[in-house]
Amino acid sequence: MQHPSLNGELIDLRAGDYEARIATSGATLVHLRRQGRDLVIPFDAETALPGAWQGKTLIPWPNRIADAHYTYRGVDYPVPCNEPETGAALHGLVGWTNFAVVSETDAADDAGGAAAPVAVTLALSLPASYAYPWTLDIIVLYALDARTGLTVTTTATNAGAAISTAVGVVGAPIEDGAPAPAPYGVSCHPYLTRSVPLDECVLQVPADRVLDVDTHMAPAGERDVTGTDWDWRTGRLVGATATDNAYTGLPADAWQVRLTGGEGERSVVMSAAAPWVQVYSGEHLGRRGVAVEPMTCPPNAFNSGQDLITLAAGQSHTFTWQLWEED
Template structure:
């Protein structure tokens, strides 16, 4: 464990053949390796910022809010636009916020296998609800990396007479917080993505317009977006949300490179964003299990809500399969 001025504190984990590095800025997965081989595209957290949201935890929304504004229960909110080319608000509010390291019961261990990061997100004009967020990273010698993000709504700000925007009121009680969660690892086999086989068990894909806003769902059958049986990626490009996933847990596999091994992502969520990593020279593929699709803060589709005191937990796992 050591400090860096760029990405917060860095925590190294080890279990069996697996090793991982976690950065407190954005509760970020910096690298994950097995026997020295990368399972996700790494970055040098001592000297550089991650590219294209590598490894970030995404709360309280994944993906984009179109036009950096949303209407929730009759109240309009403006959120910071951090993707000027689309005019959208991308990937929530915590990607560059520094988490605290929760005290570990085995703090004397030189190479821990788990760490929990916590953050209290205060209410703001963009999102007038406060959240307590906990992200637990656990390495296991047999099952690889498991990450659980738990968010609890700790309150809501009301609108004062001065007209500052707050949470909508319903029968004198603040409305629950709109909420979504995801993560942003880039799976890799340390060879170009074009040479890998990708399997995604999704039956439907969400098309997007020129601003990456949702433009309608369709079946993947007979299209370049059908990855259900696994196929060579080749030159195919995608930056789409997929749904029609199996109920319960499902798995995405990226296979290739030396030995033909696979890196496996497992989650239980109704959506997954799959991005072929053009901003990272197609060295891997972003696989982002999501509790809701893009622009859910406006459409309400699969949007979660958290009343004061209510919590939600979201778990995903990564491992290498021989």
């Protein structure tokens, strides 16, 4: 089912006990529920904008570019500052851009007719700009399964680069007569919830190291979590602890973050195979849940180069994450 809203088209998915709503603006997860229980903090996409980047797809960089400026292969690029309090460029360039619905996958109901779709594919061509002179073709697939919950697969392809041909126009760096590959990172921004205050929940994050930040939320050093408030490896009550940090030292294969609490002490589980995860205790949303953002690179990677993906012309990158409820 599709209908228009402030956040583009809204697509409702259903599989078994799971239901989800997707908005085409920013390829956004509006809500995810199982048997009526919210697994992420929802918002009313028909009448309001999401708060604190709820559910957004984050491309071509996750988190922040410090001072809204990066230097890549010797070329300087100013990017729009959308977080004035830190002076940073936050969460990429597609969070408020409208994706197109490419296809929906239906499941047959017991009577043989069409039920709500179980999957939707969204597409966007992000054009080259002064801030990012590469064109990316982006595909986001949201798929619900009655057993495994929600799987989201995001694929980005470098469709070509713009070069500098006029004074004041910044193009892609030229190397060996051709445009350099595109710098790239990707993440997502769901807020896991148990519909009770976060303080009453148990959080488990299998990360050995945490990235400290300065007053502008820029990276200020990496350290071991042992013996600190940022050690969530065995799972513990959140209580009054606040965090808005990137964590690493994660398992090499797919890892799982769990938030447990509320009625029945069930867990909502996030799984991904990314080397980083941002964990934010959701103060801007009243600590009703925790943002868990698997990231392919840390904050400010467009400047540091740490874990930065580079996409040659025609090359693609695929990123997958999952959410489900565990009894």
